[in-house]
Amino acid sequence: MGGDEWTRGAAELPGLEDFVLVGARVAAEVPQTAWSQARGDPEERERLARMMHAAVREAWGLPLSDALEFQDLGPTLRGAFSLTDGSLRIAEWLLDRDDPSDVLQTLAHENRHDMQRLMLAGRLSHPGGVAGQRELDLWKRGLAEYRPGEVEGYVYNPVETDARAAASGVVTGYWRATAECLAQASESDEEE
Numbered sequence: 001m002g003g004d005e006w007t008r009g010a011a012e013l014p015g016l017e018d019f020v021l022v023g024a025r026v027a028a029e030v031p032q033t034a035w036s037q038a039r040g041d042p043e044e045r046e047r048l049a050r051m052m053h054a055a056v057r058e059a060w061g062l063p064l065s066d067a068l069e070f071q072d073l074g075p076t077l078r079g080a081f082s083l084t085d086g087s088l089r090i091a092e093w094l095l096d097r098d099d100p101s102d103v104l105q106t107l108a109h110e111n112r113h114d115m116q117r118l119m120l121a122g123r124l125s126h127p128g129g130v131a132g133q134r135e136l137d138l139w140k141r142g143l144a145e146y147r148p149g150e151v152e153g154y155v156y157n158p159v160e161t162d163a164r165a166a167a168s169g170v171v172t173g174y175w176r177a178t179a180e181c182l183a184q185a186s187e188s189d190e191e192e
Protein backbone atom coordinates (compact mmCIF):
# COMPACT_ATOMS: atom_id res chain seq x y z
CA MET A 1 0.00 0.00 0.00
CA GLY A 2 1.47 3.40 -0.98
CA GLY A 3 1.83 6.15 1.58
CA ASP A 4 -0.47 8.50 -0.37
CA GLU A 5 -3.19 5.93 -0.51
CA TRP A 6 -3.00 5.46 3.23
CA THR A 7 -3.06 9.22 3.92
CA ARG A 8 -6.12 9.73 1.70
CA GLY A 9 -8.03 6.86 3.24
CA ALA A 10 -7.01 7.75 6.77
CA ALA A 11 -8.98 11.01 6.59
CA GLU A 12 -12.17 8.91 6.58
CA LEU A 13 -11.24 7.25 9.86
CA PRO A 14 -12.48 8.58 13.19
CA GLY A 15 -9.74 10.82 14.56
CA LEU A 16 -8.70 12.60 17.71
CA GLU A 17 -11.59 15.08 17.58
CA ASP A 18 -14.14 12.25 17.60
CA PHE A 19 -12.55 10.81 20.71
CA VAL A 20 -12.37 14.28 22.29
CA LEU A 21 -16.17 14.61 21.92
CA VAL A 22 -16.61 11.34 23.81
CA GLY A 23 -14.53 12.72 26.69
CA ALA A 24 -16.65 15.89 26.78
CA ARG A 25 -19.77 13.72 27.15
CA VAL A 26 -18.19 11.87 30.05
CA ALA A 27 -17.32 15.20 31.73
CA ALA A 28 -20.98 16.24 31.49
CA GLU A 29 -22.05 12.98 33.20
CA VAL A 30 -19.27 12.76 35.79
CA PRO A 31 -17.70 16.18 36.45
CA GLN A 32 -14.30 16.33 38.07
CA THR A 33 -15.91 18.04 41.09
CA ALA A 34 -18.16 15.00 41.72
CA TRP A 35 -15.11 12.70 41.62
CA SER A 36 -13.25 15.01 43.98
CA GLN A 37 -16.13 15.14 46.47
CA ALA A 38 -16.24 11.33 46.59
CA ARG A 39 -12.74 11.18 48.08
CA GLY A 40 -12.57 8.49 50.79
CA ASP A 41 -15.89 6.94 49.59
CA PRO A 42 -14.95 3.90 47.49
CA GLU A 43 -18.57 2.94 46.80
CA GLU A 44 -19.36 6.36 45.38
CA ARG A 45 -16.14 6.35 43.36
CA GLU A 46 -17.15 2.98 41.88
CA ARG A 47 -20.63 4.28 41.06
CA LEU A 48 -19.09 7.29 39.26
CA ALA A 49 -16.64 5.07 37.38
CA ARG A 50 -19.56 2.89 36.23
CA MET A 51 -21.26 6.06 34.97
CA MET A 52 -18.11 6.93 32.98
CA HIS A 53 -18.10 3.40 31.58
CA ALA A 54 -21.76 3.71 30.52
CA ALA A 55 -21.16 7.16 28.98
CA VAL A 56 -18.20 5.92 26.92
CA ARG A 57 -20.14 2.89 25.68
CA GLU A 58 -23.17 4.97 24.78
CA ALA A 59 -21.05 7.50 22.88
CA TRP A 60 -19.41 4.69 20.90
CA GLY A 61 -22.72 2.94 20.17
CA LEU A 62 -21.73 -0.09 22.23
CA PRO A 63 -24.47 -2.10 23.94
CA LEU A 64 -24.70 -1.15 27.61
CA SER A 65 -22.93 -3.72 29.76
CA ASP A 66 -22.28 -4.09 33.46
CA ALA A 67 -19.71 -6.85 32.84
CA LEU A 68 -17.21 -4.69 34.70
CA GLU A 69 -15.34 -5.60 37.87
CA PHE A 70 -12.94 -3.58 39.99
CA GLN A 71 -10.30 -5.96 41.27
CA ASP A 72 -6.79 -6.29 42.63
CA LEU A 73 -4.83 -6.80 39.40
CA GLY A 74 -1.40 -6.49 40.99
CA PRO A 75 0.87 -3.47 41.22
CA THR A 76 1.23 -2.55 37.54
CA LEU A 77 -1.73 -3.80 35.45
CA ARG A 78 -4.42 -1.13 35.06
CA GLY A 79 -7.05 -3.07 33.17
CA ALA A 80 -7.85 -6.19 31.19
CA PHE A 81 -10.40 -7.10 28.57
CA SER A 82 -11.76 -10.52 27.67
CA LEU A 83 -12.04 -11.15 23.94
CA THR A 84 -14.19 -14.18 24.76
CA ASP A 85 -17.07 -12.49 26.55
CA GLY A 86 -16.30 -8.76 26.37
CA SER A 87 -15.97 -8.36 30.14
CA LEU A 88 -13.70 -5.72 31.67
CA ARG A 89 -11.54 -5.92 34.76
CA ILE A 90 -10.20 -2.64 36.11
CA ALA A 91 -7.56 -2.21 38.83
CA GLU A 92 -9.35 -1.08 41.99
CA TRP A 93 -6.51 1.24 43.03
CA LEU A 94 -7.55 3.54 40.18
CA LEU A 95 -10.67 4.38 42.22
CA ASP A 96 -8.43 5.82 44.98
CA ARG A 97 -6.71 8.20 42.58
CA ASP A 98 -7.89 11.79 42.93
CA ASP A 99 -7.36 12.32 39.21
CA PRO A 100 -10.54 10.96 37.53
CA SER A 101 -8.77 10.67 34.18
CA ASP A 102 -6.67 7.78 35.54
CA VAL A 103 -9.68 5.46 35.69
CA LEU A 104 -11.30 7.08 32.63
CA GLN A 105 -8.24 6.40 30.49
CA THR A 106 -8.30 2.71 31.38
CA LEU A 107 -12.08 2.41 30.92
CA ALA A 108 -11.84 4.07 27.50
CA HIS A 109 -8.88 1.86 26.50
CA GLU A 110 -10.56 -1.42 27.49
CA ASN A 111 -13.93 -0.41 26.02
CA ARG A 112 -12.16 0.45 22.79
CA HIS A 113 -10.99 -3.17 22.67
CA ASP A 114 -14.65 -4.20 22.98
CA MET A 115 -15.50 -1.91 20.08
CA GLN A 116 -12.75 -3.55 18.00
CA ARG A 117 -14.11 -6.97 18.94
CA LEU A 118 -17.71 -6.09 17.98
CA MET A 119 -16.62 -4.49 14.70
CA LEU A 120 -14.50 -7.51 13.79
CA ALA A 121 -17.46 -9.77 14.57
CA GLY A 122 -19.64 -7.65 12.25
CA ARG A 123 -21.90 -6.66 15.14
CA LEU A 124 -21.01 -2.98 14.76
CA SER A 125 -20.11 -1.28 11.53
CA HIS A 126 -16.86 0.60 11.12
CA PRO A 127 -17.57 4.20 10.13
CA GLY A 128 -14.44 4.57 8.01
CA GLY A 129 -15.59 3.20 4.62
CA VAL A 130 -12.78 1.62 2.59
CA ALA A 131 -10.14 2.84 5.06
CA GLY A 132 -12.24 1.33 7.81
CA GLN A 133 -12.08 -2.05 6.12
CA ARG A 134 -8.29 -1.74 5.94
CA GLU A 135 -8.19 -0.87 9.62
CA LEU A 136 -10.29 -3.94 10.44
CA ASP A 137 -7.77 -6.05 8.50
CA LEU A 138 -4.93 -4.49 10.55
CA TRP A 139 -6.76 -5.25 13.80
CA LYS A 140 -7.41 -8.82 12.73
CA ARG A 141 -3.70 -9.28 11.99
CA GLY A 142 -2.84 -7.52 15.25
CA LEU A 143 -4.95 -9.92 17.28
CA ALA A 144 -3.42 -12.91 15.49
CA GLU A 145 0.07 -11.63 16.35
CA TYR A 146 -0.74 -10.48 19.89
CA ARG A 147 2.25 -11.05 22.20
CA PRO A 148 2.12 -9.17 25.51
CA GLY A 149 5.44 -7.68 26.57
CA GLU A 150 6.92 -7.49 23.07
CA VAL A 151 7.46 -4.37 21.01
CA GLU A 152 5.79 -5.45 17.76
CA GLY A 153 3.47 -7.97 19.37
CA TYR A 154 2.16 -5.47 21.89
CA VAL A 155 3.51 -1.90 21.94
CA TYR A 156 3.07 -1.34 18.19
CA ASN A 157 0.24 -3.81 17.80
CA PRO A 158 -2.54 -2.07 15.79
CA VAL A 159 -5.20 -2.95 18.39
CA GLU A 160 -3.07 -1.35 21.12
CA THR A 161 -2.07 1.79 19.19
CA ASP A 162 -5.76 2.30 18.35
CA ALA A 163 -6.90 1.77 21.96
CA ARG A 164 -4.20 4.14 23.25
CA ALA A 165 -5.10 6.85 20.73
CA ALA A 166 -8.80 6.55 21.56
CA ALA A 167 -8.16 6.69 25.31
CA SER A 168 -5.84 9.71 25.12
CA GLY A 169 -8.42 11.55 22.98
CA VAL A 170 -11.17 10.76 25.50
CA VAL A 171 -9.00 12.07 28.36
CA THR A 172 -8.12 15.22 26.38
CA GLY A 173 -11.84 15.87 25.81
CA TYR A 174 -12.61 15.29 29.47
CA TRP A 175 -10.08 17.91 30.60
CA ARG A 176 -10.96 20.36 27.83
CA ALA A 177 -14.64 20.28 28.86
CA THR A 178 -13.67 20.51 32.54
CA ALA A 179 -11.47 23.55 31.87
CA GLU A 180 -14.28 25.26 29.91
CA CYS A 181 -16.66 24.57 32.76
CA LEU A 182 -14.24 26.07 35.31
CA ALA A 183 -13.66 29.12 33.10
CA GLN A 184 -17.42 29.69 32.83
CA ALA A 185 -17.83 29.33 36.57
CA SER A 186 -15.14 31.93 37.27
CA GLU A 187 -16.67 34.30 34.70
CA SER A 188 -20.04 34.15 36.41
CA ASP A 189 -18.28 34.72 39.76
CA GLU A 190 -16.82 37.91 38.36
CA GLU A 191 -20.24 39.09 37.20
CA GLU A 192 -21.70 38.79 40.66
Ligand SMILES: [Zn+2]
Binds near residue numbers: 109113163
Ligand atom coordinates in the same frame (compact mmCIF):
# COMPACT_ATOMS: atom_id res chain seq x y z
ZN1 LIG B 1 -4.92 -2.76 25.39
